Amino acid sequence: xxxxxxxxxxxxxxxxxxxxxxxxxxxxxxxxxxxxxxxxxxxxxxxxxxxxxxxxxxxxxxxxxxxxxxxxxxxxxxxxxxxxxxxxxxxxxxxxxxxxxxxxxxxxxxxxxxxxxxxxxxxxxxxxxxxxxxxxxxxxxxxxxxxxxxxxxxxxxxxxxxxxxxxxxxxxxxxxxxxxxxxxxxxxxxxxxxxxxxxxxxxxxxxxxxxxxxxxxxxxxxxxxxxxxxxxxxxxxxxxxxxxxxxxxxxxxxxxxxxxxxxxxxxxxxxxxxxxxxxxxxxxxxxxxxxxxxxxxxxxxxxxxxxxxxxxxxxxxxxxxxxxxxxxxxxxxxxxxxxxxxxxxxxxxxxxxxxxxxxxxxxxxxxxxxxxxxxxxxxxxxxxxxxxxxxxxxxxxxxxxxxxxxxxxxxxxxxxxxxxxxxxxxxxxxxxxxxxxxxxxxxxxxxxxxxxxxxxxxxxxxxxxxxxxxxxxxxxxxxxxxxxxxxxxxxxxxxxxxxxxxxxxxxxxxxxxxxxxxxxxxxxxxxxxxxxxxxxxxxxxxxxxxxxxxxxxxxxxxxxxxxxxxxxxxxxxxxxxxxxxxxxxxxxxxxxxxxxxxxxxxxxxxxxxxxxxxxxxxxxxxxxxxxxxxxxxxxxxxxxxxxxxxxxxxxxxxxxxxxxxxxxxxxxxxxxxxxxxxxxxxxxxxxxxxxxxxxxxxxxxxxxxxxxxxxxxxxxxxxxxxxxxxxxxxxxxxxxxxxxxxxxxxxxxxxxxxxxxxxxxxxxxxxx
Numbered sequence: 001x002x003x004x005x006x007x008x009x010x011x012x013x014x015x016x017x018x019x020x021x022x023x024x025x026x027x028x029x030x031x032x033x034x035x036x037x038x039x040x041x042x043x044x045x046x047x048x049x050x051x052x053x054x055x056x057x058x059x060x061x062x063x064x065x066x067x068x069x070x071x072x073x074x075x076x077x078x079x080x081x082x083x084x085x086x087x088x089x090x091x092x093x094x095x096x097x098x099x100x101x102x103x104x105x106x107x108x109x110x111x112x113x114x115x116x117x118x119x120x121x122x123x124x125x126x127x128x129x130x131x132x133x134x135x136x137x138x139x140x141x142x143x144x145x146x147x148x149x150x151x152x153x154x155x156x157x158x159x160x161x162x163x164x165x166x167x168x169x170x171x172x173x174x175x176x177x178x179x180x181x182x183x184x185x186x187x188x189x190x191x192x193x194x195x196x197x198x199x200x201x202x203x204x205x206x207x208x209x210x211x212x213x214x215x216x217x218x219x220x221x222x223x224x225x226x227x228x229x230x231x232x233x234x235x236x237x238x239x240x241x242x243x244x245x246x247x248x249x250x251x252x253x254x255x256x257x258x259x260x261x262x263x264x265x266x267x268x269x270x271x272x273x274x275x276x277x278x279x280x281x282x283x284x285x286x287x288x289x290x291x292x293x294x295x296x297x298x299x300x301x302x303x304x305x306x307x308x309x310x311x312x313x314x315x316x317x318x319x320x321x322x323x324x325x326x327x328x329x330x331x332x333x334x335x336x337x338x339x340x341x342x343x344x345x346x347x348x349x350x351x352x353x354x355x356x357x358x359x360x361x362x363x364x365x366x367x368x369x370x371x372x373x374x375x376x377x378x379x380x381x382x383x384x385x386x387x388x389x390x391x392x393x394x395x396x397x398x399x400x401x402x403x404x405x406x407x408x409x410x411x412x413x414x415x416x417x418x419x420x421x422x423x424x425x426x427x428x429x430x431x432x433x434x435x436x437x438x439x440x441x442x443x444x445x446x447x448x449x450x451x452x453x454x455x456x457x458x459x460x461x462x463x464x465x466x467x468x469x470x471x472x473x474x475x476x477x478x479x480x481x482x483x484x485x486x487x488x489x490x491x492x493x494x495x496x497x498x499x500x501x502x503x504x505x506x507x508x509x510x511x512x513x514x515x516x517x518x519x520x521x522x523x524x525x526x527x528x529x530x531x532x533x534x535x536x537x538x539x540x541x542x543x544x545x546x547x548x549x550x551x552x553x554x555x556x557x558x559x560x561x562x563x564x565x566x567x568x569x570x571x572x573x574x575x576x577x578x579x580x581x582x583x584x585x586x587x588x589x590x591x592x593x594x595x596x597x598x599x600x601x602x603x604x605x606x607x608x609x610x611x612x613x614x615x616x617x618x619x620x621x622x623x624x625x626x627x628x629x630x631x632x633x634x635x636x637x638x639x640x641x642x643x644x645x646x647x648x649x650x651x652x653x654x655x656x657x658x659x660x661x662x663x664x665x666x667x668x669x670x671x672x673x674x675x676x677x678x679x680x681x682x683x684x685x686x687x688x689x690x691x692x693x694x695x696x697x698x699x700x701x702x703x704x705x706x707x708x709x710x711x712x713x714x715x716x717x718x719x720x721x722x723x724x725x726x727x728x729x730x731x732x733x734x735x736x737x738x739x740x741x742x743x744x745x746x747x748x749x750x751x752x753x754x755x756x757x758x759x760x761x762x763x764x765x766x767x768x
Contacts, residue, residue, distance in 0.1 A: 086338030090308050092347045093391075093551055099304045101297060101336075106213040111200035113228045114215060117278065118235030122203055124271035125239035125264070127160040130199070135161035135190025136183055160202050162186045167205035207332055208238060209245025210294050222291040232269075232278065233289040240264035244327035246313060250291045251403050254410050255525065256512075262288055294403050303354060305399025310390075310408060310549050311341050318550075318560055342551040344389035349674045353380060353392040356669035361635075361662050362397065364652045372650045374640045376657075379406025380666065381532040382631040383547045385539035388565025390529075390549040391629075392670075404643075410509065410525040412619040412636050412645070415612035416482045416659070417531055418503075418522030420538065420579050422491050423475065425502035427575035431494040439493065440475065441582050441687040445486040447473045453517055456492045460517035461485075476689055479582050480590030482611065484521060491520035505570040507533035507546060522612060531623045532632040538579050539608075539625045541684070542571035573684045580681055581688025583608035583624075588689060592622060595664035601672040606681050606690075609667070611659030618645045622663035624671070627679040631671055633663040 090098045111119065123130045137159050158166075165186045189198065208218035218238050219227045230238070240261055241248050248261035265288060272278035300308055316330035325333075357378050367374035382392040395405035425431070426439040434454050437443060447470030452461040462484040464470070470483055478486035491499050496515035504510045513524050529547060536545035544567035553560045584606065587596045591611040596602070609624020623632040635657055637646040648657040683690060 086336065088334075088336065088339040088341060090304075090311060091340070091342045092350075093342065093344050093389075094347060095342070096347065098343065098345070099299050099308055101300060101308055106204075107216040108204050108214060109216045109227050111196055111203075113226075114200075114203065115228065115230060115232075115235070117232045117272075118227075118230050119199060119203075120272055120275075120277040121232065121235040121239040121268050122199065122242075123160065124275065124277065125236075125242070125268045126163070128271060128275060130160050131195055133159060133161075135159060135186045135198075137162070158182075159186065161190050161198050164198055164202040164205065165189055168201055206242055207245060207328075207335060208241055209249050209331070211297055211335070221294065223289070224292055231289065232272075232282075233286050236265050236268040236272075237261070237289055237291065239268050242328060245331055246316075247327055249294075251293050252309075252405070295400075300399050302398055303350070303393070303395060305403075306395025306405045306407060307343060307345060307393060307549065309395075309399075309405060310393070311343055314548060314550050315339070315341065315553050315560065318553075318562070322560070338556060340554045342553075343549050344391060344551045345393065345549065346391040349382060349392040349670075352673045353382060353394050353670050356666050356673070357394055360665040360669050361652075366652075370650060370653065372637075372646075372648065373652065375637050375646050376648060376651050377402065377406050377636045377638050378633070378662075378666070379409065379528045379636065380631060380633040380670075381407050381528045381547065382629060382670070383532045383536045383545065384628070385536040385545055385625065385630050386566070386628070388536070388545045388547055389551070390532075390547045392631075393549070406528070406634065406636060408527050408529050409636075410527045410530065412525060412634065413522050413614035414524070414526040414531055414621060414634075415522040415614040415619065416484075417610045417612035417621045417623045417632075418520070418524075418526075419479060419482065419487050420583060420610055421503050421506060421508070421534065422487050422494065422499055422520055423479065423582060424506070424538070424571055424575055424579050425499045426490055426494045427578050428502060428571055429494055429498050431498070433493050434489075439490065441578060441689075443475050444472050445475065445478060445483075445489060447471060447478060447481075447483045447486050449485060451485045451489075453489050453492045456517050458516055460488060460492075462488045462518075462521060476582055476585050479610070480585045480689075482586075482591055488517050488520045492517055496520075502571075503534075505544070506537050507544070521615075523615070528623075528632040528634045531621070531634075532630055535609075535623050535625055535632065536630040537570065538576050538583075539627070539630050540566065540576075541573040542569050542576035544568055544570045577681075577683040578685040578687045580608045581683055581685050581690035583610055583688075584681075585689030586610050587624065591658075591660045592624070592664045593660075595622075595660055596624065596668050599668045599672060601668070603672070603677050605672065605675060605677060606679065607671075608681070608690075609664075611664060613656075613658050617648045617656050620648065620657045620659045620661065620663050622659045622667045624664075624667055626671060626675045627681050629671060629675040631667055633667045635663055 087100045089100055092098050127133070162182055165182050169185055169189075170182060193201075204214040204216075206215075207213055208215075208221065210218075210221040212218040212221040215230075215238065216227045218241075219225050219230050219234070222238065222241075223230070223234050225234075243264060244257075244260075247253060247257045248264070250258060250261070253261065269278060269283050269286065273280050273283050297305070312331075312334050316327070316334050319325060319330040319333055320327065323330075357380070361376070361378055365373040365376055377396060378394060379396065380392075380394040381390060383389065384391055393407050395407045396402035431439050433439060433443065433445075447464070449464040449467045449469050450461045452459060464484050465482070470477075470481065473481075473483065473486065475486070475490070477483075496517060496519060500510045500513055500515050500519065508524070508526055508530050510524070513519060533545055533547045536547065537543065539545075546565050546567065548562070548565045550562055552562065586592050587607045587609055589597075592609055596607055596609065605626050607624055607626055609622060612619075612621035612623075614620070618637045620635045621633065623630075625631070635648065637648040637651075638644070639646050649655065651657050652662075654661070681690060685691060
């Protein structure tokens with residue numbers, strides 16, 4: 001059949017057309033089956049994708065042009081900005097006013113009065129392309145917008161012009177609208193003003209910390225000179241300071257803060273050399289210019305300044321976490337911004353703490369009679385373990401006289417107050433001794449002084465206080481008497497990585513610590529605030545307590561949500577309660593018994609705690625708790641002029657300052673004046689001094705001599721009647737370096753019984 005005939009047949013509906021129709025139908029169905037893919041291809045062709053992209057770009061450009069035309073450069077001047085600033089109001093927990101802070105310290109100076117090389121320090125620190133850019137950093141601004149939209153991360157970098165616009169024309173709110181306005185105004189300001197005018201505005205409106213706005217106020221606050229007298233080194237410090245004023249303030253900075261600001265100071269000067277603004281030979285000869293101590297702000301005398309400072313820092317931390325902003329931006333949102341901040345500080349407890357420090361310490365110091373007395377600093381933090389609230393704090397003799405808060409400083413060793421952390425790790429990890437015996441309160445260890453630890457790749461043989469040997473003792477006895485050799489071995493048995501992990505979980509800063517045996521002596525830095533948190537977690541049966549001074553923070557535009565200070569279970573209740581049980585022995589039969597157990601005002605209150613005395617007697621501690629209150633007290637030797645650490649030997653006329661002395665006495669005077677009387681520890685444990693042992697002590701090795709009596713967790717109350725020492729606790733008479741081989745002398749020749757020894761003030765720190 002020809003094609004013409006076939007076509008005519010189809011038109012007539014003939015039978016011959018049917019097969020072709022089916023084939024055509026099949027092909028049509030095949031095409032229909034591909035409709036999904038071909039339809040997507042037709043919808044998302046390269047031309048359409050590129051067209052859409054360019055369309056969006058044009059739309060964005062059009063929107064930006066419209067925004068550029070709509071947004072005007074607002075009126076702005078430093079005087080108006082200062083007038084708009086409002087004092088922050090700080091209140092006690094009961095709502096009564098504690099302090100007002102917010103007097104603006106600002107003085108505008110002409111750029112011509114600022115040395116040229118000092119001006120360059122700010123450009124080198126913040127924006128090396130300042131003199132050639134268009135006033136904006138598009139990449140950094142885009143990153144900032146994305147971070148703001150996603151609600152995470154810190155704002156991207158911005159130019160000096162943008163920062164000036166934010167300081168001078170806008171507010172510190174982190175919103176997309178504000179960031180877009182900042183971008184537009186920065187572009188316009190860069191076109192309308194000279195670079196020198198912008199730089200002058202920037203350095204005159206920035207916040208430098210210490211209540212100082214502008215370079216003139218900062219020069220006076222940090223170096224007691226006018227801006228025109230600043231050196232390049234000093235200018236570089238002020239420029240570096242802008243990144244995080246409170247964190248980088250040398251007078252109050254932690255060791256980490258000092259390290260960071262020095263790094264940034266070097267960065268600024270190196271950039272100046274790179275840009276040809278500073279001669280390399282001159283730069284190499286420059287030394288870091290340590291700022292002078294700050295002068296107190298009005299109304300923050302006594303303890304007020306310490307309380308306000310901690311409240312500000314914790315509020316800033318919340319803003320950083322919630323808004324994803326930088327430290328400097330958070331400070332700018334808090335300082336002089338009209339906040340009403342209510343603290344957890346209880347007026348009665350605060351007054352009692354201040355009274356106790358005066359009665360038990362400062363009234364006994366006489367700097368005119370003993371020069372060492374002027375170097376004694378005290379710090380304390382008191383926490384409600386159930387809520388995590390900081391109810392009282394002692395930062396120093398006076399905020400005006402000693403700017404650094406002794407309550408929050410982390411540059412002194414906590415010494416033997418760290419030993420409970422080692423025991424907590426052992427119990428939590430269900431660790432075993434070198435002889436594969438479980439570590440419990442009744443496990444026996446060798447308490448010989450300078451005994452090399454076993455199982456460590458790093459050699460370590462710590463000395464006990466006065467180089468005393470204790471022979472075989474239980475863990476309970478070792479805690480009571482703070483025997484270094486026992487806890488050094490225990491740390492190795494547990495694994496120092498586990499010990500530091502436990503310290504981190506409990507609230508200590510372990511980021512830069514090495515897992516070496518020497519850490520068992522508490523050779524890291526810690527603050528009374530940190531140690532109060534550690535012991536509060538133990539008191540709270542292992543639920544993490546992060547002490548907070550903030551009750552609420554309200555602003556006319558917002559209220560900041562406060563996180564719960566009590567967090568997750570970081571230690572099993574059994575382990576936490578066992579440590580508490582063991583620590584009751586330190587009070588009732590150990591290094592704190594004189595100041596705490598025998599205190600007439602105790603009235604039967606249950607108490608757990610630990611003393612500590614650091615290397616060369618530079619710090620002494622007592623951190624203790626009742627069921628309802630945890631308080632950490634620290635004494636620190638600090639040279640009154642240089643602020644360097646000093647020894648406390650001879651203070652108040654004593655041979656040395658021990659944790660069982662002034663710190664425990666301050667603790668007792670305070671705690672027994674404000675804590676509840678009818679309380680008890682609800683302990684989930686069958687170990688330790690607070691409960692009767694249910695099993696015999698587990699020896700870690702065969703005793704060097706057979707015991708003369710069944711070991712117990714309590715020491716003998718009379719001199720031994722045989723020549724063989726007990727295995728659980730040494731006799732109350734003076735320990736000797738070797739077990740006696742003959743019966744003790746007659747009463748007429750027996751040396752007098754002495755107090756159970758205090759922690760080692762000369763703990764070696766080898767192996768760090």
